[in-house]
Each structure stands twice: as structure tokens, then as C-alpha cells.
Amino acid sequence: MKVLIVGSGGREHALAWALKSSPRVEELYCAPGNAGIAQVARCVPIGVSELEKLADFAQENGIDLTVVGPEAPLCAGITDVFLARDLAVFGPDKRAAMLEGSKDFAKEFMLRYGIPTARGRACTDAVSAREYIHGEFAAGARGIVVKADGLAAGKGVLVARSEVEATAFSDQCFEGEFGSAGSKVVIEEMLSGEEASIFALCDGKTITPLAPSQDHKRIFDNDMGPNTGGMGAYSPAPVVNETVSRRIEEKILRPFLKGVQQEGLRFRGVIFVGLMIENDEPKVLEFNVRFGDPETQPVMRRFEGDLADVLYKTATGDLEHAVIGWKETPAVSVVIASAGYPGKYEKGRIISGLEEAAAAGTVVFHAGTAEKDGRIVTAGGRVLGVSATGRDIAEAIANAYRGVGKISFEGAYFRKDIGAKALKKR
Numbered sequence: 258m259k260v261l262i263v264g265s266g267g268r269e270h271a272l273a274w275a276l277k278s279s280p281r282v283e284e285l286y287c288a289p290g291n292a293g294i295a296q297v298a299r300c301v302p303i304g305v306s307e308l309e310k311l312a313d314f315a316q317e318n319g320i321d322l323t324v325v326g327p328e329a330p331l332c333a334g335i336t337d338v339f340l341a342r343d344l345a346v347f348g349p350d351k352r353a354a355m356l357e358g359s360k361d362f363a364k365e366f367m368l369r370y371g372i373p374t375a376r377g378r379a380c381t382d383a384v385s386a387r388e389y390i391h392g393e394f395a396a397g398a399r400g401i402v403v404k405a406d407g408l409a410a411g412k413g414v415l416v417a418r419s420e421v422e423a424t425a426f427s428d429q430c431f432e433g434e435f436g437s438a439g440s441k442v443v444i445e446e447m448l449s450g451e452e453a454s455i456f457a458l459c460d461g462k463t464i465t466p467l468a469p470s471q472d473h474k475r476i477f478d479n480d481m482g483p484n485t486g487g488m489g490a491y492s493p494a495p496v497v498n499e500t501v502s503r504r505i506e507e508k509i510l511r512p513f514l515k516g517v518q519q520e521g522l523r524f525r526g527v528i529f530v531g532l533m534i535e536n537d538e539p540k541v542l543e544f545n546v547r548f549g550d551p552e553t554q555p556v557m558r559r560f561e562g563d564l565a566d567v568l569y570k571t572a573t574g575d576l577e578h579a580v581i582g583w584k585e586t587p588a589v590s591v592v593i594a595s596a597g598y599p600g601k602y603e604k605g606r607i608i609s610g611l612e613e614a615a616a617a618g619t620v621v622f623h624a625g626t627a628e629k630d631g632r633i634v635t636a637g638g639r640v641l642g643v644s645a646t647g648r649d650i651a652e653a654i655a656n657a658y659r660g661v662g663k664i665s666f667e668g669a670y671f672r673k674d675i676g677a678k679a680l681k682k683r
Contacts, residue, residue: 264326293623619660
């Protein structure tokens with residue numbers, strides 16, 4: 258079996274790492290990949306937005322399955338391009354990808370199928386947005402969430418505690434801060450509780466949840482500072498107990514599948530549900546139509562089975578026959594970022610200690626790296642994800658940070674409290 262992964266981040270490295278161990282995979286490619294992925298797959302210099310070139314490569318090289326990592330090519334219609342050539346692809350088509358590509362589309366979908374979510378409204382101009390924001394705070398709201406409607410690389414969201422803050426961010430959206438993604442905004446009530454992430458495979462007939470995880474979005478310890486793409490994650494997430502798991506399946510996943518079927522959405526991939534959980538009641542913060550980053554890293558560390566077989570069965574409508582298992586040991590992944598992220602940052606910093614981190618028992622997933630003159634250098638905001646397992650969450654955290662301590666580059670930054678919430682729930 259020949260497999261092509263589309264993408265270049267830590268999520269794609271984790272998928273490549275897991276797929277490499279499949280007895281079915283004879284050849285593994287990644288476009289465009291990164292310096293770490295190049296150690297387990299053959300990297301191909303084709304960008305994620307070059308849809309026709311990617312399809313050409315898959316066709317010319319007899320690729321049996323293409324796994325799409327990022328949201329941008331999915332929302333641009335890569336699945337439609339591949340299906341037109343009768344190529345198997347893991348990922349929803351362009352219409353179904355609107356569940357991530359438009360916050361308004363996703364919100365309306367949730368409301369139609371009774372999926373619990375925050376109350377809110379979509380606004381298409383700054384004036385109506387200001388009026389709605391003023392009305393919410395005048396009614397006593399503790400805070401609201403303002404979201405750019407389209408794709409904004411995880412940065413088009415603000416949890417606002419004041420009318421001034423919310424209005425300023427809304428104005429930024431309409432003034433072009435996030436390009437066309439900000440031409441519409443969705444304004445929601447602020448939910449309280451604890452966040453968690455659920456991946457569920459879906460082939461349009463069957464929906465199967467994977468192990469829960471928890472991300473850490475804010476740049477600084479104790480969930481302070483601006484949002485990022487994610488500074489670390491762990492799995493399982495204790496907040497997703499048996500009661501919560503049952504309610505997620507009954508109130509969210511089954512209605513989601515019903516909606517997909519009733520609206521004729523071609524969804525053969527993974528739905529990533531961002532949740533807020535309070536008093537064991539889950540509500541949906543957002544839908545994403547691909548694996549999350551960095552949640553994929555600890556989830557893949559715990560996965561047991563043949564990932565290639567599972568993803569192929571999902572892509573071809575045979576998910577009900579897939580075999581999925583999980584290791585009991587928890588896993589933790591800590592992101593090491595470039596100084597200045599999520600704002601401006603420097604590239605090209607030489608990274609040292611990767612072999613030492615591996616020798617310490619961690620798996621280092623590359624997110625933003627490149628090779629230059631025989632050295633691994635930084636090439637992104639989130640550079641590495643240092644992943645480890647342990648007999649319990651405390652040992653997994655300790656093992657991950659032991660690996661982090663072996664790695665260095667100029668300006669390296671990481672949070673020091675990844676997994677702290679899980680420790681409190683022991």
C-alpha cells in the first residue's frame with residue numbers, strides 16, 4: 258500500500274510516525290513534509306494548496322490512500338479533485354469542510370440538529386456587530402467570544418471580557434486583519450468549564466470516537482496570554498469521564514452523523530469536536546474537519562492497531578469493520594516554540610539536542626523545522642512537540658519535560674504546566 262500525507266506540521270509527523278509501523282504500508286510520502294518527517298517518509302516538494310499537482314503525483318505514483326492533514330486544502334476542495342480522478346482520500350469534500358471553513362455554517366448545522374452549543378449570532382458588518390456586542394454586555398454578559406467566520410490559522414478568535422475589547426477585535430476582523438476570513442464574524446456567549454478535544458472517525462454511515470485529549474491554547478502558563486495553535490496536549494483527558502463520554506455520543510456525535518446523512522454531506526474523514534464541559538455537560542465550541550495539532554501527537558502515541566487500515570476503511574466507507582485499540586498508558590506532548598510566537602518570530606535557528614531527547618525516551622515530532630547545511634533549523638512558530646508516555650499522567654509529564662530539557666535553540670520557549678489540570682483530577 259502506498260500512502261501520501263498532505264501537510265508539513267507536527268500533526269503530519271505524528272500521522273507519518275504511526276503509519277510507518279503499519280504492515281500494509283510499503284511506501285510512505287509526505288507533501289511537502291519537514292525535516293523530521295523526512296526521517297520516516299519520502300518528502301515531495303509540492304505545497305498543500307497545489308491541489309492538481311498533488312492529484313497528479315498520486316495518480317502517477319499509484320498512491321492507494323491520501324491523508325489530508327491541514328484544513329486549508331480540505332476547504333479548498335482537495336477531496337473533490339481527488340475523487341474526480343477516482344483516488345481514495347481521507348478527508349471530507351469541500352461542502353462538508355464548510356463545517357470548519359465557516360463558523361456560521363457550523364453554528365446553523367448544530368442548531369438544526371439540536372447539538373448543544375453557545376448562543377450566538379453572525380454579523381456581516383461592523384455596525385450590527387457593535388450593536389449585538391453592546392446588547393450582550395448591557396444584559397450582563399460576563400464575556401463574549403468573537404470569531405472570524407473563516408479560516409484564520411487558529412488566531413481569529415478572541416474571548417472578550419469587555420465591550421471595548423470585543424468591539425475592537427470585531428472591527429479588526431472587518432478591517433481585514435484576517436483577510437476574507439473576517440468578512441463575517443460570529444459572536445457567542447462565553448461558556449465556562451473545562452475544554453477538551455474529541456476526534457471521531459466518520460464515513461457517512463458510522464461514527465467512531467477516538468481517545469479524548471486536552472489542548473493548551475494560550476501561550477503562557479495558567480492559560481494566560483493570546484491564543485495559539487496549541488502549546489501542548491495530553492491524552493486521555495480526565496474531564497471526559499464515562500458520563501461525559503456517553504453524553505458526547507448521544508448529544509453530539511449521533512446528531513452530527515444524522516445531520517451529515519440528512520444533508521447529503523460527503524464526510525469520510527475525522528470530525529474534531531472542540532468542547533467546553535461544565536458539570537459533566539458538554540457543549541460544542543467549534544467543529545474542525547481534520548486531526549488537531551498538537552492533540553494528534555499524544556493520541557497517536559496511545560493508538561493501537563493498523564492506522565493505515567483504519568484510515569483506508571474510513572475513506573472507502575467501511576469504518577464499521579475497522580479495529581481500533583488504545584494503550585492504557587497516558588501520553589503528553591509539550592510544544593517548543595520560537596520566541597515571539599504567536600506574533601513575529603525568527604527562523605533559521607540551529608536546533609541541538611534532538612538525539613539526546615530521543616535517547617531519553619521521548620519521541621520528538623517536528624512541526625516547524627527545515628534542514629540547512631546538514632543541520633536541523635527552526636522554520637516556524639511552533640517548532641517541535643516533545644512527546645512521552647508513562648505509567649500515569651505524572652510520569653508522562655515528567656518524561657516529556659525531561660526530553661524538552663535536552664533540546665535547545667536560540668529563543669526557545671515552552672509552557673511549564675502542560676498536564677497540570679490532569680494532575681489535579683487524579
